[in-house]
Amino acid sequence: xxxETIDELAKTIWDYHHLHQPLKKCDAILALGSSDLxxxxxxxxxxxxxxxxxxxxxxxxxxxxxxxxxxxxxxxxADIALGKGVPREKTILETEATNTGQNITLTHKVLEKxxxxxxxxxxxxxxxxxxxxxxxxxxxxxxxHTELLVSSPPIAYDDYFTKELPKDFVINVMVGDLQRIxxxxxxxxxxxxxxPDNVWQAFExxxxxxxxxxxxxxxx
Numbered sequence: 001x002x003x004e005t006i007d008e009l010a011k012t013i014w015d016y017h018h019l020h021q022p023l024k025k026c027d028a029i030l031a032l033g034s035s036d037l038x039x040x041x042x043x044x045x046x047x048x049x050x051x052x053x054x055x056x057x058x059x060x061x062x063x064x065x066x067x068x069x070x071x072x073x074x075x076x077x078a079d080i081a082l083g084k085g086v087p088r089e090k091t092i093l094e095t096e097a098t099n100t101g102q103n104i105t106l107t108h109k110v111l112e113k114x115x116x117x118x119x120x121x122x123x124x125x126x127x128x129x130x131x132x133x134x135x136x137x138x139x140x141x142x143x144x145h146t147e148l149l150v151s152s153p154p155i156a157y158d159d160y161f162t163k164e165l166p167k168d169f170v171i172n173v174m175v176g177d178l179q180r181i182x183x184x185x186x187x188x189x190x191x192x193x194x195x196p197d198n199v200w201q202a203f204e205x206x207x208x209x210x211x212x213x214x215x216x217x218x219x220x
Contacts, residue, residue, distance in 0.1 A: 001209050007157075009202040010171045013178055014132075014157045016199045017128045021149050027118035028052050028111075032103050032125045032133065033059015033073025036165060042153040043124040044084040052122055053137025055086055056111070057061030058094040058103045072096075088119075100133065101189065102139045113140075120147040127152040127160065128174045132181055135190035171206065178203050183216065 029052035031043035040057070047055045059073030066067045069076055072095040081091060094110045097103045111117070125133045141148070161167045179197070184190040207215070
């Protein structure tokens with residue numbers, strides 16, 4: 001399989017993961033910590049542009065950051081936000097979450113302690129995680145009436161990869177996230193979402209090519 005074919009298949013999955021929801025003002029912006037610092041930069045800019053009244057940042061040390069970061073993802077993203085001019089008093093941190101489910105439940109607990117119940121939430125994540133984040137929040141966020149929007153840094157597939165986030169790594173994670181979109185609703189983790197045939201075929205071809213490093217194992 002040529003590199004061009006791999007890119008074509010990966011772009012099919014990349015495009016599916018994007019929701020293309022239009023931005024609008026929400027009560028709060030929630031940045032999900034990760035190894036991609038551009039997520040923190042984008043979330044901070046959205047706050048500065050007036051898309052939220054406060055910036056909530058969630059993230060401890062996950063499997064991709066525990067060996068790279070010296071402090072919780074939320075604190076690193078907060079440093080980025082403060083450096084861009086976000087007032088400290090407008091930031092709320094959750095520093096324990098190590099996965100998406102905990103991002104949701106622990107963030108909700110932090111907001112509960114502040115008696116904060118945002119009617120609308122703009123969640124900022126990595127480009128290839130938009131759809132799974134949306135599906136997980138819809139299932140697990142306790143306040144079912146909360147209006148949810150999901151966004152990510154507007155970076156094209158061809159421009160996304162860096163030394164810290166090489167192409168092979170990202171494709172493996174994208175493939176793993178697509179598998180979770182299919183399997184996690186059965187476990188009660190996410191809402192169901194349709195997966196077009198061409199997207200699933202791209203998944204199968206990439207798995208056959210060896211992009212299986214982020215798949216969940218049988219039995220999960």
